Amino acid sequence: MTSRFSLDDLCAALAPSFDVSRETRDRLARYAGLLEKWQPAQNLVAGATLQEMWRRHFLDSAQLAPLIVRYRSDQAPVLLDIGSGAGFPALVLAILGVADVHMVEANQRKAAFLRTVARETSTNVTIYDQRIEDLAAFPVDIVTARACASVTQLLGWAWPFCHDETQAWFLKGEKADEELTEAAAMWKMSVDRFDSVSDPRGVILRLQHISPRS
Template sequence: MTDLAGLNVSRETLQHLKTYEALLNKWNPAINLVAKSTLADAWTRHFIDSAQIFQLAPNAAHWVDLGSGGGFPGMVVAILALEFAPQMQITLVESDQRKATFLRTVARETGANATVIAARIEDVPPLNADVLSARALAALDLLLEFANRHLSPDGVALFLKGANHDKEIAEAVANWRFTVQKLPSTTDSNAIILAIRELAHV
């Protein structure tokens, strides 16, 4: 067993993640899935960073990842779910067709149970997710608009945010009512995970 952000993962799960990492390195020069400068430290910056949020909602029935890009955190969640939550339904929404093709390739090569929707978030019919995630996608105010569309009433939104999170929260409360829990990131002392519930438009 190998420790991954506090999860004891099997050799098989680790191999799936390494397959994913190899595909990321292969595809990134052509379609810029992640910043080139982060590839050397991709394991911490992307894989462990994504794995830490899986543990915040390991019993989700339907996990939706918005603006998935290179698949962080959604595809990592899907790979971990193979071992820890095989019944979990995972949906990745990514409007860029080339990135969506990459995500489908990763799912096929790793066996991850992930559905990829290649469309704009606002054009997708409501997904009724009980967990909604996004990383480096948009300001909180816009993320809450997406959550209002796609999150079930009793669901939780998990947004990975940087040092400006307090400013984003202050701006969002002008338009939204919600409860928020700030959870420290295990990979970046300046980052935070916002767990948002009870969302309603003001």
């Protein structure tokens, strides 16, 4: 019988390129405990994925951390996460050390969960419980999103926050190519792809040099 993917397995998957300290492990475990506690009443994630949350949610999010470290020279990049839901990937990234994380989640119950996790794991993040369209724009270095919307829609939401060096990191599935083709009709961008370590069908997109087509 195959054992279930665990926090230990997550840490092993990130090593040796990214070290997870004992304190960080404890904070991730606390996050997972709160997710299990809130899930029955709040339906924060798809119920069928809770049994595999360390792989399906935590590792899927955490795999961005070493990539961001590798491909961003900023010591403390400003990160904007669109449609944060239960905190994946942004709250995981903040626990792993991304310093300036801003999370946008219009669902009030999910925003309350995010604030609870941030408080109980001593994680400094900014949470906006409003629609991204209603948020006053500010410059960000990284935009992230997971299971939220199409690439076209995400770029439309992200554009007011972008500057010349902004990178968009999107966790996508089997329709990534279809979404990129659609987005290319409206947006100029360079695209890099990385294999997902959490899902063989998944792909991580890094979009740069983003601008709308006139």
